[in-house]
Amino acid sequence: MKRPYPDAEQVLSLWFPLVKKFYQSHYPSGKPNKADPIWVIRNHKNAILCALRLKRIAEYQLLTAMVTEPSHRNIGLGSHLINNIHSALSDRPTYCFAFTHLVPFYHANHFTTISVEMLPAELQKRFQAYTAQGRSITPMRYILR
Template sequence: MSPSATITQVEALWFPLVKKFYQAYYPSGKPNKSEPLWVIKQGATILAAVRLKPFRDCQLLTGLVTHPEHRQQGHASCLLQALTSEFQRTPCFCLNQPELIPFYQKHDFVLVEEEHSLPDDIQGRLRRYRVKQPELVAMAYHPTTL
């Protein structure tokens, strides 16, 4: 990550810019003003973004996206590292394609083998999302050391 880039939780003022960022680079990742969002920005340019969708007893890491011109530079990893305390505070899950399993494993997410053990909110989303993306897998944040 560039020394001039910063990681920050999105303030209301920045929400329209984050919404445009998602529309341009991840249209299915529709941000919501009520959900916590984090970005890596360099000046007024958003390099990467991620959302944490809160539920009653857990949260869903979703919408992790990096600007195409800034991919493969470690921005997604930096965002996940910056959110470690959030993951530790409330059980955190993510739903992703199998090819992303190694990436998330590097950040202490483990594959959920027994999907019936997932919280109801996550199970429901997984079932709905699999209608269009049957290969989706569920992963849970589970650091090897706390």
């Protein structure tokens, strides 16, 4: 039987130090920012199991720094998190730069692959900078179907 997961919640400033520590432990390049909405799933002991950040850039947002605690990967937490925050993802046009090996995951969670030319100018520059660093990423857009 599938284990039910708690709902996603937006991080309040009180929880920010825990989020920062979570990212330092599991995804050091995913530095959280208090100015950006961060969503998490916590267990009954308040330990963060999964988190993502919605970085606001102009009138868009970029889903970034999505990470699941290693011992809880591949059990559906990431999908559960995304599916619990549809209203936040629909609030403004949402994009992500998915690591190429994670494209199927994002396709299964309402993201569609797009061309670089379909990105807003502000995001095109960022995407090009990331790929120039050697990152294997794919531009995607959130479209709730």
